[in-house]
Amino acid sequence: MDAEDVAALLSPTGQELLRALPPYDPGSALAQGERLRAAGHPAALVAAALTQARLRERARPKLGERAAGLLLTPDGVEQATRALVAERHARRYAAAGLRHVADLGCGIGADALALLDAGLGVTAVDADPVTAAVAAANLAGHPGARVRCADVTAPGVVADAVGADGGAWFDPARRSGGRRVFDPESTSPPLSFVLDVAARVAATGAKLAPGVPHDALPPEVAGRGTEAQWTSVDGDVVECALWCGPLARPGVRRGAALAVTGPDGASTWHEVDDTAPSTTGVGAVGEVLYEPDGAVIRAGLVGAVAAEVGGRLLDPTIAYVTADGAVPTPLARGYAVEHVMPFGLKPLRAWLRAHGVGRLVVKKRGTAVEPEVLRRQLRLEGTAEATVVLTRVAGRQSVLVVRPLPSRTARGGRAALEG
Template sequence: MDATELRELLSLEGLRLLDSLPQWDSAADVVRTVSALRREGHPPARVAAALAQSRLRSRAETKFGPFAERMLFTEAGLEQATRLSVAAQHAGRFQRAGIGWVADLGCGIGADAMALASLDIEVTAVERDEVTAAVAAYNLAPWSNARVEHGTAEEADLAGIGGVYLDPARRDGVKRLANPADWSPSLDFAFDLATRLPTGVKLGPGIDRDLIPDDAEAQWVSVDRDVVELGLWFGAVARAGIRRSALVIGSHGVAELSAERDSEDEPVGTLGEYVYEPDGAVIRARLIGDLARSLGGRMLSPTIAYLTADTAVQTPFASAFRVVEEFPLDKRTLKKELAAREIGTLEIKKRGVDIDPATFRSSLGLAGSESATLILTRVGERRRALLAERVG
């Protein structure tokens, strides 16, 4: 979105048009819709801006739920925005620490600032991009305790601020920036702030772990089994005795596995009746061993993140499968066995073997009304195929 498009949207007529549009339907005839709106007298630029925003609002529902209906978005801002369920967890840290005024440096479209403001925390949200700052100001307008400043994190006035939250920009347009010194603000700037103020830093979950300071609490977060971020927490917003944690958000609610350090893996053991696939946040946090012990389980192979156990245990930290049968990882054998069981729908999961699941599935000639899961992996040092069914 550019400044001209934003001006169209923020006009009284633009907002009325946007709110009058039906829910976005990707299958609808856009040309017909545009023609109808033009016949009603709306200028082309306003129609284009409103329809683009309607599409973004529809996409935003997965992150913001019903709040998306009253927000504005940019394409990049929506992609990078914190999910509201995760932002609420961030804000709760500052609230529990008793911090009454937070600077959100690099606030984007304002997701984290919204969560902070909703807990009656004073928020100064700073954004370097002028259009994005204007969008954030619109989104934060319902909260009198939040204000948006157009500027850089490095130049923000932090006098009186009680805590800081940063989400460094890690892209230059569409290009991903590999060097943390090139981020905006840089990682060094963020870590320097953390020596002076309670600080939270949002990073990508795949960051080089060697960059994580020893005094940081590192929390990997997943939503519906998708690992969405790594949060580093310092000072009063970090918890004593915790350096590694996996926060898992899903239909079960919110659950957390935490520890003072990376956990030691359990030894490799024999294949049990059940196989567990740890949540990605647990894997990233290197807490697989602690999870295995909570399940009474063991590793399937030394370097593969599958666990096995003899009993079924409901856990938010892993998906569970009951092993129906074990086969050699041989295509001809599997094709015969799946045909005999009339399996036509097959979920394929794999770790530790160099196989493309889509290509492998198409080679099996599946037909039939039954469904199953096939886990392609190593049991000890052997390449195996585990026919299984989901149990949790």
């Protein structure tokens, strides 16, 4: 999308066309485009409008029903913060007593909208003219919003956007040439710039990639503490948020926040942090295997799961927990352990064939075995389905045949360890 597309979509004709479009259907989009052009709509406007319909449908799981009224860009949808996560970001700033936040690298304005919903004033800044124009359209009608097209690293831009006593929020661009960027110093702006701003603007937060190394996150900036919180939504790790100064919780260095969607569609949040009890003991496989949520693993809090369920680690280097009974926890998925054996293709094939297994779910951690290769080598032909976990138990390559627990409180059982 370019500036002409934005202008056309924001024109009265463009707005009327967008409102008239039905929900996007890839199967009928081509025919719909032909009908609109035949009705006299300019081809460029039709293409831009249908692109918006497609992007809005793609953004709906992230942004909810609000997506239907936003202007969007492909990169903006990709990087936009999910609405329920952006809402939690905004609450941090409001709870810290902030009245105004500079959204530095605002993209399409997803975080800015959440900040405005929380009653905060926002100055949204983006270096790309088209993206800034899209953000301005999305924030139009909010008296507390101001949008600037500027490079946040240019002298004076941050100071002007933050004001005398505001806070700063960064969502650095993590894509270059269509590819993800994993090095925090290769994002735009780099993490070092974010930390430099945090040394001057006490209330600074930043959305970082989930895989950011722990050693890249300083324990404090300018004598003020920091908190890194990894967030997952229904098991998908979506970010690591770095909170500085008054936005960080006292005494918390690392944490995990998990959003779980219930049958009614509502999300419930669960949190754990490094102030929770933790255990790093290693022991034998018990009746239940726990697979901690990805955010918990990223935050280095597997030991907190072990403490919560009264369990132990399978191996000091593996993020699996085992216990002698099932304990309800939102921090991990539980599996009843039905059989344990040392890893070996022949004994595994024999066990699975003896139990009529033809469909196999393979989970792995701490092994180089590729699930697809293993399935081909096993040559299973039965009708039953099974789940196996390939991992290390006290340093030994092992296979655990497991069954997903139907509930958080169901109990499991297993065969005795063989070999």
